[in-house]
Amino acid sequence: MDDTRGVIFDIQHFSLHDGPGVRSTVFFKGCPLSCLWCANPESQRHKAELLYFTSLCTRCGHCVEQCPQDALVLDGTGIxxxxxxxxxxxxxxxxxxxxxRTLSGKTMTVSEIAEEVRQHWRIFMQSGGGVTFGGGEVLAQPAFLGALLRHLHDEVGFHTCIDTSGYAPWPTLEALLPHIDLILLDLKHMDGALHAGATGKPNDWILHNARTLGRRGFPVVVRLPLIPDFNDTESNLDALGTFMNEAGLPSIEVLPYHDFGVSKYEALGKSYQIHSTSKPRLDRAKDILNRYGLDVSVSRE
Ligand code: SF4
Ligand code: SF4
Structure with missing residues (x-):
């Protein structure tokens, strides 16, 4: 039994987009970044939070009457x-x-997550899959992540992958490496000021971690969430290709951006302004990255 606790907001099984083979993906809750285009806005805060889908609500008022905190009010537009x-x-x-109404976020122990994930061991073995930890930001809960990785990688023998923004001091990431088989690492923008403007944080740690992983030959797939008019400019893609060549990072996965998360922004009472990536812009980005001899693939987020 490992009672180390952490906060997650979902566990999805049979995932085909978070690493090799068929995988189970555990989504950590809480992220130090606040990307304008985040597809999972309910993942950003560490604590549990409520989503309210107005279009489903009939204004019956039951929730208002029962809330022990008097946190709900029925008005002309809904709750x-x-x-x-x-x-x-x-x-x-x-x-x-x-x-x-949906509540996003719950506290679980390492043993509880391991028990759920282990039920899928057969399909992991047959497909060459395993477990991916994503978020939110996994490196924001390093003790919880470390305990999960040590158990599922070292003791059980599963292939493990983390999907991360890379926003953490190098020693935090380095301590976890013996228990990780693959890192999916977002490089959202090469310019520090533009990165900070759109995500709330600078990219110094991220670039340092990417460079160090590349020089050590650690298995990394760089991920580029392609955001129109932000990071799909020729200058950013050129800077990214140059950086990856210098760091010895050969693989990049481009994630065409979609706005499927809009309803979640509304449900959280937040606004949203990013538009989906068009096919011509995606093709142009691939062409630029291909000039650098990178292994370029396209996925969905
Ligand atoms: S959200 Fe509240 S008012 Fe709306 S349908 Fe549910 S219980 Fe009724
Ligand atoms: S019942 Fe009230 S306090 Fe509890 S989750 Fe709903 S709004 Fe929040």
Missing amino acids: RLDRRRCVGCGACVDLCPQNA
């Missing part, structure tokens, strides 16, 4: 949530007859 009062108890989620 308004006072996030300062809400403690994330989930009472309003359980009683909603329309499933208009």
Whole structure:
């Protein structure tokens, strides 16, 4: 039994896009970055939070009556949530007859996650798959991640992968490397100021970690979430290709951006402004990266 606890917001099985083979992906909750285009805005805060889908709500008012914190008010547009009062108890989620409310985030132990993931061992073995830890940001919960990796990689023998922004001091990442088989590493922008403007954080740690992993020959696939008019410019793609060549990082996966997450922004009471990547812009980005002799693939996020 390992009672080390962490906060996650989902576990998905039969994933085909988070590393080789068929995988189970554990999504950590909480991220130090706040990317304008984040497809999982419910992953950004560390604590559990409520999503409210207005289109499903019939304004019956049951949730307002039952909220122990008086955090809900019924007005002309639907249910308004006072996030300062809400403690994330989930009472309003359980009683909603329309499933208009969802609570994102729960605390689980290493043993609980391992038990769920281990049920899929046969398909991992048959497909060459394993377990991926994504988020949110996995490196923001290093003790929890380390305990999961040591158990599932070292003791059980699963292939392990982390999907990360790379935003952590090098020693935090370095300590985990013996228990990781593959890193999927986002390089969102090569310019530090533009990176900070769109994500809330500079890219110094990220570039240092990418460079160090490349020089050590650690298995890394760079991931580029392709955001129109942000990082699909020729100057950024040239800088990225040059950096990867110098660092010895040969593989990049381009993630055409989609706006499927818009409804989640509305459900969290947030606004959203990014538009999907068009096919011509995707093709142009691939052409530029191919000039650098990189192994370029295209996936979906
Ligand atoms: S219980 Fe559900 S359907 Fe009824 S008002 Fe609350 S959110 Fe809307
Ligand atoms: S999660 Fe709990 S505290 Fe928050 S609005 Fe729902 S019932 Fe109220």
